[in-house]
Amino acid sequence: MLGGGLAGITAALRCADAGLDVTLLESKGHLGGLTHSFRRGELDVDNGQHVFLRCCTSYVELLRRLGVLDKVFLQPRLAIQVRSPRLREPVWLRRNGLPAPLHLADSVLKYKPLPVADRLKFASAAFALKGVDRDSAAADAQSFGDWLRRHGQSDAAIGKLWDLVGIATLNAPATGASLALAATVFQVGLLTDAAAADIGWSKVPLRELHGEPAKARLTEAGAQVLLGTKATALTRVEGGWRITAGETEFVADRVVLAVPPEVAERLLPPGSVRLPEGWARRLGSSPIVNAHLVLDRKVLDQPFFAAVDSPLQWVFDRTTQSGVDGGQCLAVSLSAADDLIDVPVREIRERILPELRRVLPAAATAHVRDFFVTRERHATFRPTPGTAALRPQTRTAADGIVLAGAWTATGWPATMEGAVRSGDAAARALLTPGPALDEPTSPEGKDIR
Numbered sequence: 417m418l419g420g421g422l423a424g425i426t427a428a429l430r431c432a433d434a435g436l437d438v439t440l441l442e443s444k445g446h447l448g449g450l451t452h453s454f455r456r457g458e459l460d461v462d463n464g465q466h467v468f469l470r471c472c473t474s475y476v477e478l479l480r481r482l483g484v485l486d487k488v489f490l491q492p493r494l495a496i497q498v499r500s501p502r503l504r505e506p507v508w509l510r511r512n513g514l515p516a517p518l519h520l521a522d523s524v525l526k527y528k529p530l531p532v533a534d535r536l537k538f539a540s541a542a543f544a545l546k547g548v549d550r551d552s553a554a555a556d557a558q559s560f561g562d563w564l565r566r567h568g569q570s571d572a573a574i575g576k577l578w579d580l581v582g583i584a585t586l587n588a589p590a591t592g593a594s595l596a597l598a599a600t601v602f603q604v605g606l607l608t609d610a611a612a613a614d615i616g617w618s619k620v621p622l623r624e625l626h627g628e629p630a631k632a633r634l635t636e637a638g639a640q641v642l643l644g645t646k647a648t649a650l651t652r653v654e655g656g657w658r659i660t661a662g663e664t665e666f667v668a669d670r671v672v673l674a675v676p677p678e679v680a681e682r683l684l685p686p687g688s689v690r691l692p693e694g695w696a697r698r699l700g701s702s703p704i705v706n707a708h709l710v711l712d713r714k715v716l717d718q719p720f721f722a723a724v725d726s727p728l729q730w731v732f733d734r735t736t737q738s739g740v741d742g743g744q745c746l747a748v749s750l751s752a753a754d755d756l757i758d759v760p761v762r763e764i765r766e767r768i769l770p771e772l773r774r775v776l777p778a779a780a781t782a783h784v785r786d787f788f789v790t791r792e793r794h795a796t797f798r799p800t801p802g803t804a805a806l807r808p809q810t811r812t813a814a815d816g817i818v819l820a821g822a823w824t825a826t827g828w829p830a831t832m833e834g835a836v837r838s839g840d841a842a843a844r845a846l847l848t849p850g851p852a853l854d855e856p857t858s859p860e861g862k863d864i865r
């Protein structure tokens with residue numbers, strides 16, 4: 417098993433539970449991959465705020481296997497406080513007791529950031545989105561933003577309602593997102609089951625939710641976990657594959673590659689996947705930036721809010737998870753952060769702080785004890801139109817090598833749920849040997865296009 421993010425952890429646990437002899441190599445000093453945390457003085461800091469939805473059933477199943485379900489909170493009923501500098505009071509997007517998609521109808525009808533005409537047009541686009549075939553290449557080739565406009569949605573409706581959910585789940589605004597991926601998010605999360613979008617989050621730092629328990633459960637299950645072990649080459653040998661990691665070599669009859677896409681493409685024997693050379697670079701990545709503030713007093717009385725008419729996007733209370741003693745710790749989560757990823761901290765502070773004070777008046781007089789930024793340049797693959805054609809299937813043409821990762825062909829955007837689903841699929845493929853890719857090829861040489 418190469419790679420100890422959520423995909424690799426899931427696949428490794430499934431295989432170890434099935435009695436396979438599992439060795440997991442992870443290049444970093446911890447498991448958890450893109451979901452990790454670190455210490456900054458007395459603070460526990462996550463690399464970025466992570467949330468999940470009730471519909472993320474595979475992820476929740478992983479939490480159960482890790483024995484950490486008591487370390488997450490899941491809203492009993494979806495409620496999103498929305499703040500705008502143009503409104504004196506926040507508004508709420510709450511689900512009512514009606515079945516989907518009517519569960520949001522009254523919230524949308526009362527949604528003050530939008531003119532009434534836009535609120536009334538929301539329903540017809542929502543119903544049309546429910547009917548989009550999210551598995552079709554034609555849907556994947558289209559821009560979600562263009563589709564929304566064709567379905568009567570104004571720029572205001574896209575920016576203040578659709579992007580409110582979409583930018584955080586897709587890591588792209590509607591204009592830069594594939595319709596198929598957006599349809600997956602909205603169909604599964606909002607348009608089918610009323611409870612599906614109830615929001616959950618960790619009550620502890622991410623390393624206590626994923627990385628540390630994963631190492632413990634894998635070890636208990638008999639797997640060997642080798643941290644700080646970076647795979648550098650994968651070579652065909654008699655009876656399997658030789659994995660080179662620095663000076664050390666391992667031989668395995670089967671390999672799960674659960675590493676980021678560019679690493680996978682580098683390690684895979686040529687011709688292993690039916691994608692054009694350079695597919696990983698073409699798939700690309702999209703950044704997420706989090707601005708963290710420690711304030712001398714409590715300014716937010718909700719676990720989180722979303723902001724419109726503002727660059728803030730989503731703001732979370734991180735006081736408990738970070739272990740702040742007195743005052744409050746907030747994380748401003750900024751998805752699709754191309755315009756911020758290379759901006760110095762001082763400048764980000766100059767942009768974010770006044771905006772926070774505009775939408776959250778209680779913050780106006782608070783003293784900022786600490787302000788820092790976490791950046792993930794390659795947080796997710798870039799979910800642009802046409803992405804589906806660049807996401808490889810689990811099985812490869814290289815006998816015994818399977819792929820896992822949020823970037824594989826799960827149909828989901830790059831999320832924790834997608835990563836876990838890919839790990840489940842990889843374990844299934846290893847445990848139930850079947851045909852590799854349906855096109856004959858030699859893993860050593862032939863390139864399939």
Ligand SMILES: Cc1cc2nc3c(=O)[nH]c(=O)nc-3n(C[C@H](O)[C@H](O)[C@H](O)COP(=O)(O)OP(=O)(O)OC[C@H]3O[C@@H](n4cnc5c(N)ncnc54)[C@H](O)[C@@H]3O)c2cc1C
Binds near residue numbers: 419441443647792832
């Ligand atoms: C800031 C941020 C916020 C996010 N917010 C959310 C959210 O709110 N909700 C949500 O569902 N998702 C969110 N995501 C996305 C989610 O974190 C990822 O989709 C998921 O964690 C990816 O898991 P993975 O196992 O596919 O990949 P990764 O986590 O990238 O795992 C790959 C692993 O392979 C290791 N590796 C790399 N090269 C080698 C090598 N040569 N040898 C051995 N090991 C190697 C890496 O160190 C890494 O541990 C967010 C991501 C970020 C960065």
